[in-house]
Amino acid sequence: xxxxxxxxxxxxxxxxxxxxxxxxxxFLGKTYTFNLFLLGIASMVPIAxxxxxxxxxxxxxxxxVGIEGTMxxxxxxxxxxxxAAGHWAVGILTGLITGSLIGGIFGLAVTYGQGNQLxxxxxxNLFAQGTVALLLLKAFKTLTFYRVPAHLRVPQFxxxxxxxxxxxLVGLLCAIVLYLVITKTRYGLxxxxxxxxxxxxxxxxxxxxxxxxxxxxxxxxxxxxxxAYMSLDWTGLASATLIQGRGFMALACVKFGGLNPLRVFGGxxxxxxxxxxGMWLQNVPLTSAIxxxxxxxxxxxxxxxxxxxxxxxxxYREPLAxxxxxxxxxx
Amino acid sequence: MLNRLALVMFSxxxxxxxxxICLLVLGYNPLLFFxxxxxxxxxxxRGIIGALSLATPILFTGLGWIVGKKAGIANLGLxxxxxxxxLAALASGGLLKLCIGFHQLLVWLCAAVAGAVWLLxxxxxxxxxxxxxxxxxxxxxxxxxxxxxxxxxxxxxDPAWPMFSVQILPSARLYPLFGTGSATIMLIVGIVFxxxxxxxxxxxxxxxxxxxxxxxxxxxxxxxVPTSYLQFLSFLIGGLLGGCAAFSLTAGMPPYWRITDxxxxxxxxxxxxxxxxxLALDNALGVLPGAIFLGIIISGMxxxxxxxxxPPEIANIMTGIILIVIALPEIVDxxxxxxxxxxxxxxxxxx
Amino acid sequence: MSTELIRMxxxxxxxxxxYALRGVDFFVREGEIVGxxxxxxxxxxxxxxxxxxxxxxxxxxxxFRGQQVSFNSPADAIKKxxxxxxxxxxxxxxxxxxxxxxxxxxxxxxxGFLKKKDMQNIARNVLKQLGIEVxxxxxxxxxxxxxxxxxxxxxxxxxxxxxxLILDEPTAALSLKxxxxxxxxIKNARDKxxxxxxxxxxxxxxxxxxxxxxxxxxxxxxxxxxxxxxxxPEDLEALIIxxxxxxxxxxxxxxxxxx
Numbered sequence: 001x002x003x004x005x006x007x008x009x010x011x012x013x014x015x016x017x018x019x020x021x022x023x024x025x026x027f028l029g030k031t032y033t034f035n036l037f038l039l040g041i042a043s044m045v046p047i048a049x050x051x052x053x054x055x056x057x058x059x060x061x062x063x064x065v066g067i068e069g070t071m072x073x074x075x076x077x078x079x080x081x082x083x084a085a086g087h088w089a090v091g092i093l094t095g096l097i098t099g100s101l102i103g104g105i106f107g108l109a110v111t112y113g114q115g116n117q118l119x120x121x122x123x124x125n126l127f128a129q130g131t132v133a134l135l136l137l138k139a140f141k142t143l144t145f146y147r148v149p150a151h152l153r154v155p156q157f158x159x160x161x162x163x164x165x166x167x168x169l170v171g172l173l174c175a176i177v178l179y180l181v182i183t184k185t186r187y188g189l190x191x192x193x194x195x196x197x198x199x200x201x202x203x204x205x206x207x208x209x210x211x212x213x214x215x216x217x218x219x220x221x222x223x224x225x226x227x228a229y230m231s232l233d234w235t236g237l238a239s240a241t242l243i244q245g246r247g248f249m250a251l252a253c254v255k256f257g258g259l260n261p262l263r264v265f266g267g268x269x270x271x272x273x274x275x276x277x278g279m280w281l282q283n284v285p286l287t288s289a290i291x292x293x294x295x296x297x298x299x300x301x302x303x304x305x306x307x308x309x310x311x312x313x314x315x316y317r318e319p320l321a322x323x324x325x326x327x328x329x330x331x
Numbered sequence: 332m333l334n335r336l337a338l339v340m341f342s343x344x345x346x347x348x349x350x351x352i353c354l355l356v357l358g359y360n361p362l363l364f365f366x367x368x369x370x371x372x373x374x375x376x377r378g379i380i381g382a383l384s385l386a387t388p389i390l391f392t393g394l395g396w397i398v399g400k401k402a403g404i405a406n407l408g409l410x411x412x413x414x415x416x417x418l419a420a421l422a423s424g425g426l427l428k429l430c431i432g433f434h435q436l437l438v439w440l441c442a443a444v445a446g447a448v449w450l451l452x453x454x455x456x457x458x459x460x461x462x463x464x465x466x467x468x469x470x471x472x473x474x475x476x477x478x479x480x481x482x483x484x485x486x487x488x489d490p491a492w493p494m495f496s497v498q499i500l501p502s503a504r505l506y507p508l509f510g511t512g513s514a515t516i517m518l519i520v521g522i523v524f525x526x527x528x529x530x531x532x533x534x535x536x537x538x539x540x541x542x543x544x545x546x547x548x549x550x551x552x553x554x555x556v557p558t559s560y561l562q563f564l565s566f567l568i569g570g571l572l573g574g575c576a577a578f579s580l581t582a583g584m585p586p587y588w589r590i591t592d593x594x595x596x597x598x599x600x601x602x603x604x605x606x607x608x609x610l611a612l613d614n615a616l617g618v619l620p621g622a623i624f625l626g627i628i629i630s631g632m633x634x635x636x637x638x639x640x641x642p643p644e645i646a647n648i649m650t651g652i653i654l655i656v657i658a659l660p661e662i663v664d665x666x667x668x669x670x671x672x673x674x675x676x677x678x679x680x681x682x
Numbered sequence: 683m684s685t686e687l688i689r690m691x692x693x694x695x696x697x698x699x700x701y702a703l704r705g706v707d708f709f710v711r712e713g714e715i716v717g718x719x720x721x722x723x724x725x726x727x728x729x730x731x732x733x734x735x736x737x738x739x740x741x742x743x744x745x746f747r748g749q750q751v752s753f754n755s756p757a758d759a760i761k762k763x764x765x766x767x768x769x770x771x772x773x774x775x776x777x778x779x780x781x782x783x784x785x786x787x788x789x790x791x792x793x794g795f796l797k798k799k800d801m802q803n804i805a806r807n808v809l810k811q812l813g814i815e816v817x818x819x820x821x822x823x824x825x826x827x828x829x830x831x832x833x834x835x836x837x838x839x840x841x842x843x844x845x846x847l848i849l850d851e852p853t854a855a856l857s858l859k860x861x862x863x864x865x866x867x868i869k870n871a872r873d874k875x876x877x878x879x880x881x882x883x884x885x886x887x888x889x890x891x892x893x894x895x896x897x898x899x900x901x902x903x904x905x906x907x908x909x910x911x912x913x914x915p916e917d918l919e920a921l922i923i924x925x926x927x928x929x930x931x932x933x934x935x936x937x938x939x940x941x
Binding site for chain 1: 736755760766768773774776785787793794795796
């Protein structure tokens, strides 16, 4: 019964996506649709990455609201790192390290420190907002945004009217690999055990503390890469308002997709397209007129509303873990 | 009792220390932070009034968070509720013409109801399908942010100032309590609400049931408490309180009485409310000193912006650290306990 | 006299105001089945949880083969071959039989990918030896009967070569037939593999047939340590129920073991 409902939901999602695709081709033409699709691929990378990292964390029983702040801080340190070393790869690495540090501290705090995960995540977000403002002023001498010099951006190659970079594909690959790790490896099984019953896992020799910390670090790394991607690859900007809720959207993606790869990756593609389309539609003749009259704001708000509707219509039924948000204490 | 106070003190001290270290590392003089930042906030009349006016909306959002928390939900959607309520306030306050007194009450009502209505969808989704409210409310925050822009540009634009909304008409405005600045009567209303919420939670049957839902939903349900409905209700109450915050930010914000299309005056109050409530350890009466403290910090940052040329957003660093430390009661306990052990008698009164 | 495998000396453990263990001494010899008995609240589960690394003692020492050890986590205890089947849960309901069986000791390809087929076959075979015909090895453990769950837990502990098996109330939820089989299997583990077994049970009639020795706890203290041939089942029960008063009766005519 459960499985049938799940199958029905998945099929209807696919059906919906196809419908959108057909509508796009009809109204926007083939070239625009293709561009939109490529844009979607590029846009889904940070969401898919952060979502798979958070999927691992939630499997292990951690709920990390601080992904947004991690991505923000990582996006900034990535630019700083690229500038310092003169190459974008160092920037990505810096972002990665930033993410892993934040993830590690979060992991330590909510395991050994028995900390409250929700408050901690919110704290990270606020902390990141403040720090980023300070860093922007001190390091880049700007109060609004900083344009990353062209030679420091990830090199893109041009397809039609859009650009894509190798790094996007690498990012997607990482997300897919991580997904396989979660579902098919020993580590993924242990993470699941810890999320379901940390006590039993502990008695069998799987240390819940260490596992959760490692999951938090992995989640931090994916968020860090996603953040670095946003600044060095996707937009070429460093600003306080760069992430636009993508971190939270990754959380939604996990709740929406659960363990179903089609839902996770399809969902992030869908959400990615929605987020990217807002800006993009300003250049399309059919819609640019509406956009200028404040319609752009309306369209910018749509992705978030649609995500909520998607969660309401197609919730992923099976809980990922029984002990999300509850710290585990050993005797 | 003492270790709770220690937790709060510890979080404040950590936040201050941390920000001083940040400033030092980045080349600023941390002592100036006190003399030119926090100092004027508590010594000059402009600073104090500014702190109080900033504390007012935080009072309401903090209360909204607490009502949700006590019932067991994490109502992170107060940001969005504030935005949408502000729109309702501006619409009813800037477009309608009514007599004084009645107009103010109407605008207040519209704002409060709008806040509750905006949170209806996340509340329903949780009530009927059980979707996690954290995610729906966060998404709705962002949706609200952009909807504000859309609605202002389309319907509430001030013809003279393209980026601003209409102003609240004089008949609906609230005026400063202390002559100058932006502290209005809503501050008093907020204090009354603090007491009201405390009384509601601890002295009424409905409040008791809500708290029972928050402590142990399963047990409460087996005892006949309509937990889902109460959680739904607490969502709406949070929305109402968010609407009050929005009312104080629009009609109660002399001399502006308006917002921009990017919701400039409205941003951050939701999360600051959560910080104030956490500083108060989720106690409705404690939100007052918590909100005032946050008001002092933010007001201080504005002074620091002028004198030290640092962005006022760094107040968020302090808020963030406060949340992080309050989230670690056990660690603070293990640090503080050895120190307090010397005063064994006092410590034995641990609650 | 066979050698001592485990010795716990002067173990104290408090949980807040509750004094769970007061200066308990406990030892297990190699190849011995010890019945750790006593009424509810005596501290039996706490004692073995300390031995298996779940709790840390407030004071006291643990010796493994004469060397002092301390177990900071269950993983440490498992490394020394101490495998426990706890009363408060040894299986994860949402996981399948083979996942529960192999958790913590999974068989993998390089990079950690699970060897599902191998693990499923081994689990199926081990359970068959226990007399459990598994219909679907991918069935979730939560839907199985008490006896089947216990068989999985015990079979797991024995299969992974525990030197010391700790079984906390293994027969409490079993049918008569299942009890008989489980007890027989425990005895086999000692006879064929040389494992020592610590058996906690409040059902002395189950424990008595296969145990070699009994350690009796009462309200956190050890009140007796008797070889089986020195006490009858009825006397043992009397000891548990009546405590020290019952002890007087035993002292009157029987022999106590010298440590």
